[in-house]
Amino acid sequence: MDSVASGKEMECITHFGLNQTGDIEIHFSPLVSFENPAKFKAHI
DSSP states (O other), X not given: XXXXXXXXOOOOOOOOOOSSOSEEEXXXXXXXXXXXXXXXXXXX
16 A cells, blocks of 8 residues: 655546446545545436
8 A cells, every 4th residue: 555645646547346236436635634525426
């Protein structure tokens, strides 16, 4: 597992596998965070 120092950025690519189509919502959040996760909604 990689880590990024505070105030720095990291460009990442992640692949997800789905067994069905429809609306999805993905939550992105650091491993340790006290803030709300970023939410990405998509229709597949």
